[in-house]
Amino acid sequence: MTSSELRPCQDERAALRLLHDGELDLEGRLVDASNTTLRGIITLDGVTARCVYKPVRGERPLWDFPDGTLAGREVAAYLVSRATGWDLVPPTVLRDGPFGPGSCQLWIDEPEETEPLVGFVPADAVPPRWFPIAAARDDDGAVYALAHADDPRLARLAVLDAVINNADRKGGHVLVGPDDRIYGVDHGVSFHVEEKLRTVLWGWAGRQLPPDVAELLDGLAGQVTGALGDELAEHLTVSEVAALAARIERLRAAGTFPQPSQEWPAIPWPPI
Structure with missing residues (x-):
């Protein structure tokens, strides 16, 4: 690329402006995705970045998510992540594109030498x-274990997933960026009014929430009833925003990481 390239750790406001107002040229489709997911290059004022564009028209109808759009939930997950201050979801906007309205998210490149934090390992050789x-x-x-690192960055992502009721936290949806930060992607099946948490990050189940997390939930509860709730209402139903507030209150009251459900599969398929 001949122009300067935006990195995910750079100014968030600049990233959002680029994603929302930049010229979007598509490179191709991510064929493993269940809904239409396109990678592109976005350019504005001499700055470029790769992005993921998910048009609403390419979404497959889901019987248990009849309201709203997957694209809207992608944006809502970013808004909640931003409100936590953890910035676990790459900058994401809703914009028009070559195939109509859709979510547009900053692409995260993982360095080749990056070791995964989630995966299958020999059952007798689970890393310390x-x-x-x-x-x-x-x-x-041969016997393997699905396992993940005891990493505080992943613990924060587990909290975010519990808050937004993420029904599809696969290992492949956890990325380590070039700035050594953790990012979670693919949040189109989140924010359901019923409990649907499915994740590979169960390592802290039932354990006490760190003090800083409990304090953060206090602040997040107030934001949902204020400006954040107004922003979310542009992408979620009234019931979904209310359910989000209720989940935060339950987490605050319990003071612990949630436990896997006994009523539905607790791990997504495939898990990676």
């Missing part, structure tokens, strides 16, 4: 300070 979550076997019968 990793949590085994579930058992599995490969085609030859």
